[in-house]
Amino acid sequence: MNESTVILVLSCLGVAQALFLCTYLFTLKKGSRPANIFLAFVILGLTIRIGKSVLNVYLELDPWQRNLGISGILLTGPFLWMYGRALLTEKKHFHLKDFLHVFPFLLFAIFSFVIPNDGSFWGYAVYILVFVHLAVYLVLSFSLLNRFGNEVHPQKSKWFRNLVIGVFLIWLFYMGNLAGLISFYIGGALFFSLLIYIFSFLFLQKHAFQLGKYNASTLDKTRSKQLIDSIKSMFAKEELFLDSTLSLESVAEKLNTTPRKLSQAINQNEQKNFSDFVNGYRIEKAKNLLQNPKYKREKIVTIAYDCGFGNVTSFNLAFKAKTHRTPSQFRDSTPPANFSS
Structure with missing residues (x-):
């Protein structure tokens, strides 16, 4: 098995694990239902983006297909921020106006056929705007941590902090690739795969701990x-x-x-x-x-x-x-x- 096959297998396993985690979160009834769904969309958005990276290396994708992959980033930012609000402020009721933050993703996906993705100036401009959009929500998410991180259980704030840092590192990798500082394009998919396995382990461990946390208690x-x-x-x-x-x-x-x-x-x-x-x-x-x-x-x-x-x-x-x-x-x-x- 050559190096390129190993990279492909590891990347595909990461995407498959991410899709499994999304399905698990969408169907999970324990804990905060909104928070679970928002986290599922965060991972789904990243999976769409990373999946495009994997396919783009090994297949010849049309511009609209590459645009659909890029649109995942527009899904990740808003739902990361909404997940933080649901987790740190324990907000249980969300209104229609909250979901206006997803409007850029819908527009981008609908018009993916006409948005330039051909290496031109406008193609790069659109790409940069998409990642600026994510940067804005990363700042908002860090702001949530600064404001409410000390008012919730340390496990919650630590978990969200690690998630935001993970998304930030993926953002940083692609920005480095765009600037020509990182030439290993498929490395983003490998890094994502590693993060997904770590997050899956931590998330499932957290829920297992919560489900059994009173089993050894002597309080009747x-x-x-x-x-x-x-x-x-x-x-x-x-x-x-x-x-x-x-x-x-x-x-x-x-x-x-x-x-x-x-x-x-x-x-x-x-x-x-x-x-x-x-x-x-x-x-x-x-x-x-x-x-x-x-x-x-x-x-x-x-x-x-x-x-x-x-x-x-x-x-x-x-x-x-x-x-x-x-x-x-x-x-x-x-x-x-x-x-x-």
Whole structure:
């Protein structure tokens, strides 16, 4: 078996593995359904692009076929960003306007027959614009990490960071090839194959860990119910959730239990993680303040801080996810409550 055959086999295996992972994600019912679908489209977009690279080396492709392969990049960027939003902000509701980000991909795919891909100036210009488009979404994705990475479980932020870096490295490879700095064109497909195997292993390992994470726990249902009742009572009396630095560890210490057991109790009884559970109380507090005539002229950012949120962006996202309205919309559409002095 010569070198070119080995490269072809490895590249094809990477594409096949990527398609398998896409199918798995599209049919996966556990976890966040939107996040799974968005990640599937990220991988599908890269697979379309890398698949074109493999075919282009060994077959004579028409310009429109090469354009269809390039269009995968226009799919990757928007869905990488939307995946980050679903994963890091735990946004569960997406609107039609969110999918306008996919419009460039649809246009490019539809007009692939007329878009130049012949080595001309305009052909290179289009190619560069496609990768600039991906660069914009890479910046937006890194921005999501900077903004929300510290507010979610470290495993989530680390996983998304590695995914963004992987996509960035693929982008960097093709930019290097375009600039003439990297001559090994099929190397992008080989690198993609390596990344896909790594991501598949990490992703499946992550889900396997999540599915069995309470198997060895000594917390029974009775104690679990007692813990959730205790934290609800504590939150009602002391309003600990108003502290923006509140952590799972500090609450567990107050309840004389371990963070792991407290997290399990919240997850099993409320089907939420600690962050969502705490934010639920903060949002209810915010709703009361927004209906309070005394707070009618108060700025939204002040209410966010008064309710325990660390920043107004997190407050707006959490509030809208819970009520389907922004805090301002809620205030304007809800009649003031009758608060006794």
